[in-house]
Amino acid sequence: MTEQITTPSANDTNDAPKHNLEAHNFDATDSYNFAYLDEQTKRMIRRVLLKALAIPGYQVPFASREMPMPYGWGTGGVQVTAACLTPDDCVKVIDQGADDTTNALSIRSFFASTAGVRTTEATDKASLIQTRHRIPEIELTEGQLLVYQVPIPEPLRFLEPRETETRKMHALSEYGLMHVKLYEDISQHGHIATAYAYPVNVEGHYVMDPSPIPKFDNPKMNNCAAIQLFGAGREQRIYAIPPYCHVKSLDFEDYPFDRLRAPGACALCGADDSYLDEVIMDDEGTRMYVCSDTDFCSTRREQGHVGDQSGLFDSEEG
Amino acid sequence: MQPDALKGGFADLPIQSATAFRSVLQAMARPGTIHQLAGAAPPPPLSVAAGVVLLTLCDPETPLFVGASVDTPDLRSWISFHTGAPFSAASAAVIAIGSWQDFTPLSAFPVGSAEYPDRSTTLITEVDLLGREGSNACRLTGPGIQDFYTLCLPDPALMQANRALFPLGLDFILTSDSSVAALPRSTKIEVM
Ligand SMILES: [Zn+2]
Numbered sequence: 001m002t003e004q005i006t007t008p009s010a011n012d013t014n015d016a017p018k019h020n021l022e023a024h025n026f027d028a029t030d031s032y033n034f035a036y037l038d039e040q041t042k043r044m045i046r047r048v049l050l051k052a053l054a055i056p057g058y059q060v061p062f063a064s065r066e067m068p069m070p071y072g073w074g075t076g077g078v079q080v081t082a083a084c085l086t087p088d089d090c091v092k093v094i095d096q097g098a099d100d101t102t103n104a105l106s107i108r109s110f111f112a113s114t115a116g117v118r119t120t121e122a123t124d125k126a127s128l129i130q131t132r133h134r135i136p137e138i139e140l141t142e143g144q145l146l147v148y149q150v151p152i153p154e155p156l157r158f159l160e161p162r163e164t165e166t167r168k169m170h171a172l173s174e175y176g177l178m179h180v181k182l183y184e185d186i187s188q189h190g191h192i193a194t195a196y197a198y199p200v201n202v203e204g205h206y207v208m209d210p211s212p213i214p215k216f217d218n219p220k221m222n223n224c225a226a227i228q229l230f231g232a233g234r235e236q237r238i239y240a241i242p243p244y245c246h247v248k249s250l251d252f253e254d255y256p257f258d259r260l261r262a263p264g265a266c267a268l269c270g271a272d273d274s275y276l277d278e279v280i281m282d283d284e285g286t287r288m289y290v291c292s293d294t295d296f297c298s299t300r301r302e303q304g305h306v307g308d309q310s311g312l313f314d315s316e317e318g
Numbered sequence: 319m320q321p322d323a324l325k326g327g328f329a330d331l332p333i334q335s336a337t338a339f340r341s342v343l344q345a346m347a348r349p350g351t352i353h354q355l356a357g358a359a360p361p362p363p364l365s366v367a368a369g370v371v372l373l374t375l376c377d378p379e380t381p382l383f384v385g386a387s388v389d390t391p392d393l394r395s396w397i398s399f400h401t402g403a404p405f406s407a408a409s410a411a412v413i414a415i416g417s418w419q420d421f422t423p424l425s426a427f428p429v430g431s432a433e434y435p436d437r438s439t440t441l442i443t444e445v446d447l448l449g450r451e452g453s454n455a456c457r458l459t460g461p462g463i464q465d466f467y468t469l470c471l472p473d474p475a476l477m478q479a480n481r482a483l484f485p486l487g488l489d490f491i492l493t494s495d496s497s498v499a500a501l502p503r504s505t506k507i508e509v510m
Contacts (some may be wrong), residue, residue: 054502
């Protein structure tokens with residue numbers, strides 16, 4: 001598999017250009033369409049979403065619109081969210097686990113101004129969560145929508161560049177090449193090295209790209225109570241996983257799927273079961289591991305959980 | 319144009335269509351669950367729910383098949399005015415509106431192709447009652463359903479045959495009065 005889907009940093013080259021969306025300065029007093037998109041575009045996306053739910057894991061083509069942000073900002077996810085929002089929604093946006101990156105803040109304020117929705121950082125308070133590269137740590141619930149930003153929706157693209165061919169392969173469930181690729185990982189590295197965008201099989205039929213989430217998150221897609229929707233703006237594809245679907249990460253009898261988690265506990269909240277990010281603390285390169293899901297971590301700290309270095313970090317925050 | 323055609327649309331289109339779609343999305347994501355729709359007043363004999371679904375999904379890009387049991391000049395005018403959807407034969411329909419009898423034989427409608435299974439008709443099917451007990455009560459399982467739901471279906475055998483086409487197939491939105499439920503092609507159906 002190419003670098004593009006094995007590391008999040010390589011993926012960032014085409015998925016997260018560092019533009020400042022806030023420069024657009026969306027203002028609620030401007031006369032936008034509800035949730036920015038015009039009615040006909042939302043209707044088109046809504047029809048596509050219904051077909052996507054009816055055929056779990058199948059990529060439905062849609063006519064992606066220009067959005068007031070570059071493709072790397074998750075325009076596919078933004079369009080799906082715009083087509084789903086109602087004024088009663090409470091929206092959370094996460095960017096690699098964090099609610100407070102420029103990207104997450106900007107998309108949140110975009111929907112607050114164009115749709116008048118409430119926003120939150122709390123996973124359990126959100127009715128719609130748009131995400132880039134993570135699934136929240138806590139279990140999602142019925143009625144919640146999880147909208148993924150997807151850079152490259154076709155899991156077979158790196159093995160077969162021709163769309164006509166990948167469509168045939170999906171139609172015939174011909175996924176041998178994908179297994180060969182994963183098996184090459186094993187012969188090269190002794191284990192399946194693919195750590196992000198690890199392919200899944202949905203309901204025993206379509207093989208699907210889960211977007212560049214760490215494979216640690218893959219099991220959360222299975223039997224999930226929430227509706228999972230995937231939008232790829234540049235590639236013009238929408239796909240979906242209805243609630244309680246059987247979603248299985250591809251593997252082999254002798255090499256079963258492994259979530260892969262850095263050993264140890266979060267330095268701030270002590271969690272030993274969450275996905276950890278490595279953070280460089282100072283110029284000497286001192287490192288520590290903290291929860292990638294910032295809402296999960298701060299909720300635990302509010303509950304009194306402490307990690308090895310939580311005192312140190314709090315004093316620095318000051 | 320019938321004079322009444324101008325009435326009965328959404329008073330606040332962006333908000334009412336967003337709210338209605340969210341209910342239809344939940345219905346399609348969780349087959350067998352029943353949701354309430356409001357905001358449209360289509361000409362009889364169409365139900366409120368069917369009218370709301372038409373307003374939410376139809377536009378000039380969606381050829382619409384109108385079943386004989388609901389096919390009146392008033393309804394056609396209403397649909398034209400509020401959605402702009404062109405009327406079509408079953409074989410070209412993206413969306414269909416009517417009773418179950420209007421839609422048989424189902425083979426008249428496109429079920430999609432192996433490469434593009436999404437290119438199939440969505441049938442808005444008016445039923446007398448969206449009930450869970452009675453004749454043709456079926457046990458529904460599959461994607462979107464944690465355990466099972468029961469729902470009375472117009473013709474379980476034909477719907478099972480549709481399910482057998484998966485990933486091809488037709489998707490049904492069942493409407494009655496202000497209620498809506500959905501039965502995508504992915505749902506497994508057992509007669510109880
Ligand atoms: Zn933590």
